[in-house]
Amino acid sequence: MATALLRRFAELAATPLVPDDYLDLFNPLRPGAELRGRIVSVHPETADAATLVIKPGADWAGHVPGQYVRIGVDVDGVRQWRAYSLTHGPRRDGHISITVKAVADGTVSPYLVHRSRPGTLVHLEQATGDFVLPDLDVDPPKFLFVTAGSGVTPVVGMLRNLFPVTESGVIDPKSRSAATNAAGLDITVVHVAPSEPDSIFGADLVALHAAGAINLVARYDDTHGVLDINRLVDLVPDLHERITYACGPGGLLDALAAHHEALGLPLHVEQFKISTVEPGAGGSVAFNSGVEVIADGATPILTAAESAGVLMPSGCRMGICFGCVLPMTDGAVRDLRNGAITTADAMSGPVKIQTCISAAAGPCRLDH
Amino acid sequence: MTTITKKPDNPIAHLTPEDIEQIGIELDAIRQSVLDTRGERDAAYIRKLIDVQRKLELGSRAVLLASIFPPAWIVGTAGLSVAKILENMEIGHNILHGQWDWMRDPKIHSTTWEWDMATPASAWKHSHNELHHTYTNVVGKDNDLGYGIMRVDEDQRWHPFFLAQPLWNAVNACFFEYGIAAYDLELGKNLKIPKEKRSEEFKAAAAAVRTKIRKQATKDYLVHPLMSLPTGSFVTTLAANFVANVVRNVWSHSIIMCGHFPEGVETFERKSIEGETRGEWYVRQMLGSANISGGKALHLMSGNLSHQIEHHLFPDLPSNRYAEVAPQVQALFEKYGLNYVTGSFPKQVYSAWHKVVRLSLPNGWLATTTPKNAPMQLAKLYKMTTGGRKVRRALQARLERDARMAKDRMAKAA
Ligand SMILES: Cc1cc2nc3c(=O)[nH]c(=O)nc-3n(C[C@H](O)[C@H](O)[C@H](O)COP(=O)(O)OP(=O)(O)OC[C@H]3O[C@@H](n4cnc5c(N)ncnc54)[C@H](O)[C@@H]3O)c2cc1C
Ligand code: FES
Numbered sequence: 178m179a180t181a182l183l184r185r186f187a188e189l190a191a192t193p194l195v196p197d198d199y200l201d202l203f204n205p206l207r208p209g210a211e212l213r214g215r216i217v218s219v220h221p222e223t224a225d226a227a228t229l230v231i232k233p234g235a236d237w238a239g240h241v242p243g244q245y246v247r248i249g250v251d252v253d254g255v256r257q258w259r260a261y262s263l264t265h266g267p268r269r270d271g272h273i274s275i276t277v278k279a280v281a282d283g284t285v286s287p288y289l290v291h292r293s294r295p296g297t298l299v300h301l302e303q304a305t306g307d308f309v310l311p312d313l314d315v316d317p318p319k320f321l322f323v324t325a326g327s328g329v330t331p332v333v334g335m336l337r338n339l340f341p342v343t344e345s346g347v348i349d350p351k352s353r354s355a356a357t358n359a360a361g362l363d364i365t366v367v368h369v370a371p372s373e374p375d376s377i378f379g380a381d382l383v384a385l386h387a388a389g390a391i392n393l394v395a396r397y398d399d400t401h402g403v404l405d406i407n408r409l410v411d412l413v414p415d416l417h418e419r420i421t422y423a424c425g426p427g428g429l430l431d432a433l434a435a436h437h438e439a440l441g442l443p444l445h446v447e448q449f450k451i452s453t454v455e456p457g458a459g460g461s462v463a464f465n466s467g468v469e470v471i472a473d474g475a476t477p478i479l480t481a482a483e484s485a486g487v488l489m490p491s492g493c494r495m496g497i498c499f500g501c502v503l504p505m506t507d508g509a510v511r512d513l514r515n516g517a518i519t520t521a522d523a524m525s526g527p528v529k530i531q532t533c534i535s536a537a538a539g540p541c542r543l544d545h
Numbered sequence: 546m547t548t549i550t551k552k553p554d555n556p557i558a559h560l561t562p563e564d565i566e567q568i569g570i571e572l573d574a575i576r577q578s579v580l581d582t583r584g585e586r587d588a589a590y591i592r593k594l595i596d597v598q599r600k601l602e603l604g605s606r607a608v609l610l611a612s613i614f615p616p617a618w619i620v621g622t623a624g625l626s627v628a629k630i631l632e633n634m635e636i637g638h639n640i641l642h643g644q645w646d647w648m649r650d651p652k653i654h655s656t657t658w659e660w661d662m663a664t665p666a667s668a669w670k671h672s673h674n675e676l677h678h679t680y681t682n683v684v685g686k687d688n689d690l691g692y693g694i695m696r697v698d699e700d701q702r703w704h705p706f707f708l709a710q711p712l713w714n715a716v717n718a719c720f721f722e723y724g725i726a727a728y729d730l731e732l733g734k735n736l737k738i739p740k741e742k743r744s745e746e747f748k749a750a751a752a753a754v755r756t757k758i759r760k761q762a763t764k765d766y767l768v769h770p771l772m773s774l775p776t777g778s779f780v781t782t783l784a785a786n787f788v789a790n791v792v793r794n795v796w797s798h799s800i801i802m803c804g805h806f807p808e809g810v811e812t813f814e815r816k817s818i819e820g821e822t823r824g825e826w827y828v829r830q831m832l833g834s835a836n837i838s839g840g841k842a843l844h845l846m847s848g849n850l851s852h853q854i855e856h857h858l859f860p861d862l863p864s865n866r867y868a869e870v871a872p873q874v875q876a877l878f879e880k881y882g883l884n885y886v887t888g889s890f891p892k893q894v895y896s897a898w899h900k901v902v903r904l905s906l907p908n909g910w911l912a913t914t915t916p917k918n919a920p921m922q923l924a925k926l927y928k929m930t931t932g933g934r935k936v937r938r939a940l941q942a943r944l945e946r947d948a949r950m951a952k953d954r955m956a957k958a959a
Contacts, residue, residue: 496861
């Protein structure tokens with residue numbers, strides 16, 4: 178009662194802002210704040226991959242290894258949201274970590290790997306994802322993990338949780354024997370990477386293998402040639418006894434899915450690349466009402482939608498008043514004034530666009 | 546000032562349609578050069594500014610808790626005034642223009658921002674961004690021209706009502722935020738409609754303004770004074786908030802007057818903007834605005850509306866970049882023989898007020914009045930004020946003839 182009154186009073190004192198806006202100035206990670214995190218440290222893993230340790234805000238609800246977190250970072254001043262797998266189990270210091278591989282021409286990943294600095298505030302959502310292990314207490318099954326490239330990250334998160342590791346994430350040499358026997362798990366990891374030096378967490382996997390925790394089959398494209406999924410059984414003879422967890426690029430996962438389906442084997446996958454929006458000229462614009470408007474690449478979405486009878490907010494109709502801004506949840510648009518492309522997908526989250534100067538550059542969906 | 550197309554020396558008569566389109570292309574290039582370099586530095590600027598503003602406001606309000614002590618009152622009131630000015634001008638005005646939308650930060654976005662003003666952000670965005678910025682200085686379309694209650698142009702017929710306009714303007718300056726709220730509501734027009742016939746839209750908007758005013762007033766005139774009660778500073782804190790609001794209002798009113806009122810700024814006829822091209826729109830913005838010259842502090846405190854010309858050309862570019870493009874814009878004015886209106890703050894304020902006074906009087910009256918003929922002129926003005934429309938028209942014609950003759954005499958003498 179008293180706190181409710183106090184809160185009401187604080188709201189009256191802060192209007193038109195909210196008390197949180199002032200509290201954020203001093204403690205952005207406090208309970209009740211929007212979920213954020215602060216980068217604690219950045220550790221290079223390979224030449225183009227790094228692990229970021231992040232202290233999450235007080236309301237972080239924890240995660241199950243294998244899950245991912247959506248993280249919003251300001252790259253060149255623009256808030257960008259991407260998903261990254263959590264690469265630790267729950268840690269004693271309460272921090273979380275992600276491991277990022279810089280994708281060529283990428284917006285966010287090169288920034289996180291090469292330019293992010295400790296102390297930077299990032300935005301978070303609660304962990305999510307169902308790429309997680311089943312309950313191991315009852316009769317644990319045998320596992321096969323197939324990882325390719327940065328797809329190793331959720332698997333490393335699971336392994337680190339299963340075996341005793343130090344805070345830095347590597348296997349704890351003091352408890353090697355414990356690692357070997359404790360869980361009594363039978364895990365084979367097929368780890369694919371372009372080359373050994375490019376292999377993220379390669380050393381960690383080797384250490385786990387040496388400790389007897391896992392059976393590692395490392396495959397480097399440069400020495401072993403590109404992995405042919407149809408010959409997987411040569412690498413893992415007891416393949417059919419195992420539940421497979423796979424994470425990596427779409428091509429590999431598709432091949433694996435076809436392979437396992439033919440054999441009737443269980444498979445869990447996590448795909449990193451959900452969709453790539455390829456900008457073209459014109460496209461269909463979908464609205465919440467179910468209406469779909471076909472717009473060419475030279476007509477503002479505002480005009481196209483209005484001619485199709487959609488009620489649209491608008492003002493100056495020339496790009497200066499921002500009275501026409503709507504969130505695009507999916508798709509690509511082109512700024513008719515200078516050709517600049519803006520894209521949105523499930524991972525980037527909705528992006529607000531000015532419909533009066535934006536033409537469809539592919540199929541789009543507007544939240545309106 | 547006379548609408549541009551009626552002027553004998555039309556300031557754009559020397560421009561060919563090709564010139565005008567070329568101006569548009571060159572301005573687009575300036576705009577693009579800013580977009581190409583817009584990034585982290587700019588984002589850091591607005592974030593820092595918001596941070597500083599909020600801390601300044603908190604600090605000032607903390608000092609005001611003991612405002613019963615005169616030094617605390619002075620420091621707190623000054624700080625709060627500055628905080629309120631920053632909040633309205635460099636932060637609120639510019640965020641609501643969408644200048645920072647590109648950051649995709651939901652907390653610093655034109656669609657979510659609300660400001661410390663009587664008028665709700667959404668209402669202001671409509672009247673300001675959509676109407677004023679689109680129809681800048683078009684007589685009859687742009688209500689910013691005189692906020693609907695003033696005579697701002699020779700072409701508007703004089704009426705005795707306007708004699709009081711310097712007074713209106715002063716009162717409006719002190720309570721500017723309420724003036725803007727009334728103007729966003731088109732209160733004058735709507736109050737003339739019988740109550741039961743007013744549109745639902747108006748009723749909803751009026752309710753929103755009432756709620757907003759109630760909230761702002763409760764905060765400034767009740768909640769914060771109550772917090773000062775323990776030190777016996779209720780009344781002094783209330784006074785501090787009132788003064789800070791008036792200071793903010795007078796300041797923003799002055800800056801805005803300087804943007805479109807000083808001599809040399811052109812107005813346009815409704816007809817002249819039909820089917821306007823992008824180049825023509827740009828030229829109208831160029832001629833319809835005036836800058837204030839000064840230092841960094843002035844630019845910051847004016848919300849960079851001291852770069853009113855650049856702001857009107859590029860209302861969606863981040864305000865911290867106007868200073869940087871101003872020399873390029875000015876060079877463009879010179880290249881095309883156009884008048885880049887600029888002057889110091891005192892000069893522009895004087896110029897704007899002079900115009901308010903001049904136009905409060907019949908055309909030509911001020912120009913034909915000398916200390917010697919003042920009594921006669923006053924008698925004439927009295928007759929025009931009390932007489933009917935016919936009397937006014939006759940005397941007006943005579944005034945204008947005298948003014949013309951006086952001008953010719955001066956020209957000959959020179
Ligand atoms: C559930 C989930 C978990 C993820 N976990 C991780 C993780 O643990 N570590 C990690 O590094 N990434 C992970 N990703 C991928 C990550 O979210 C980004 O897509 C990736 O970092 C690229 O972002 P970007 O902004 O740098 O590239 P963008 O600017 O979005 O894309 C630039 C170019 O790179 C291509 N591209 C985008 N993503 C990839 C990719 N994954 N591989 C190759 N090319 C790509 C695009 O087609 C485009 O041409 C995960 C994705 C999902 C959906
Ligand atoms: S309608 Fe004004 S910016 Fe789109």
